[in-house]
Amino acid sequence: MSPDAPVSLVLPCGAIGLVGGWLTADVLEMDDLVPRFLLAGVTPIVAALLGHYLTPRIGGVWGDGSMAFGAGDAPADGLPWVDAPGRWTRRGPFVAGVLALWAIVVAGVVNGMTIGLVAGPAGMIIGAAFGAVFALPFVPALAVVLIAANRVGRARPGSIVALSDRRAVWAATAAVIAVALQLGSGLAGAAAPDLERLVAVMGFAVVAGLCALDALDMARVLKLPRERSGAGDEVAERIAAEIEAGATGVMAAGDEGGASGAAWAGGKGTGERIDLGLGDEVQVEVVRPTHAYRGAQQIARVVRGNRERAVAALRAGLMRGAGALAIGAALWGEVWK
Numbered sequence: 001m002s003p004d005a006p007v008s009l010v011l012p013c014g015a016i017g018l019v020g021g022w023l024t025a026d027v028l029e030m031d032d033l034v035p036r037f038l039l040a041g042v043t044p045i046v047a048a049l050l051g052h053y054l055t056p057r058i059g060g061v062w063g064d065g066s067m068a069f070g071a072g073d074a075p076a077d078g079l080p081w082v083d084a085p086g087r088w089t090r091r092g093p094f095v096a097g098v099l100a101l102w103a104i105v106v107a108g109v110v111n112g113m114t115i116g117l118v119a120g121p122a123g124m125i126i127g128a129a130f131g132a133v134f135a136l137p138f139v140p141a142l143a144v145v146l147i148a149a150n151r152v153g154r155a156r157p158g159s160i161v162a163l164s165d166r167r168a169v170w171a172a173t174a175a176v177i178a179v180a181l182q183l184g185s186g187l188a189g190a191a192a193p194d195l196e197r198l199v200a201v202m203g204f205a206v207v208a209g210l211c212a213l214d215a216l217d218m219a220r221v222l223k224l225p226r227e228r229s230g231a232g233d234e235v236a237e238r239i240a241a242e243i244e245a246g247a248t249g250v251m252a253a254g255d256e257g258g259a260s261g262a263a264w265a266g267g268k269g270t271g272e273r274i275d276l277g278l279g280d281e282v283q284v285e286v287v288r289p290t291h292a293y294r295g296a297q298q299i300a301r302v303v304r305g306n307r308e309r310a311v312a313a314l315r316a317g318l319m320r321g322a323g324a325l326a327i328g329a330a331l332w333g334e335v336w337k
Contacts (some may be wrong), residue, residue: 017047108135250317276305
């Protein structure tokens with residue numbers, strides 16, 4: 001999948017639909033396997049279709065640069081969502097939230113009518129009412145995932161923050177499923193409480209693993225210098241100015257034009273390229289030749305983006321993951337009481 005494509009919400013919504021359908025059967029204390037598996041079979045399909053519908057409509061809020069607004073540009077009216085890639089996101093958070101709520105309720109009605117179809121027209125009418133009611137518990141669960149998906153697109157594709165934002169959608173999905181199953185395992189009508197607890201543990205393990213990746217990325221960013229490396233070095237300053245002006249493609253892998261432009265500026269090679277994703281600042285680190293004869297200085301590292309903003313974005317992601325794990329730890333003891 002292209003790094004600038006939105007994260008597909010088909011699988012996240014489908015997975016939440018599967019868990020939601022199963023837990024709905026637990027709430028209704030369905031002992032008969034036929035309606036239970038009908039509910040757990042139809043709901044994820046409808047939820048996956050909902051995810052497909054929502055995918056191009058959500059994303060890019062708080063974007064600052066090349067994807068949401070065009071490189072280096074700010075939104076004309078100062079609102080950070082007006083040029084976001086998500087069609088609903090462009091209308092603002094309130095309108096996007098109302099439209100998402102409407103879509104979830106409609107999906108619940110369709111789900112209820114589909115299940116009620118087995119009982120004929122009367123079953124469809126009753127199913128529509130039940131579907132609208134039982135869609136409400138899906139609202140906060142899907143809202144967590146949609147809020148995470150809404151951040152995808154704020155950073156340059158393929159950058160450290162962009163990859164973290166994409167992982168956050170799956171972390172949110174795993175956290176929602178884990179918390180729901182953890183609570184559902186304590187219901188009186190739970191059909192398989194031990195299995196639900198096992199899947200909850202796996203969900204929290206996924207959250208912990210994705211948080212660990214964010215922690216490693218943040219540690220990597222924190223090792224970067226706060227100020228432009230080689231500040232005052234004529235070669236480093238000239239190369240950085242070229243990159244910021246867009247005269248070279250040093251940040252693009254395999255860009256011969258970028259390499260030649262850097263060599264023209266007095267450096268040689270492209271070195272390590274790191275894109276933080278937020279901000280257009282460029283830091284260039286050059287290494288002076290150590291041999292006795294003068295030669296072109298080597299470009300050791302090129303960093304594009306604002307270090308503080310990237311750290312703040314990664315730290316926020318870590319805090320959200322830690323919050324999910326804390327909720328899981330707090331609920332775990334209650335389930336076993």
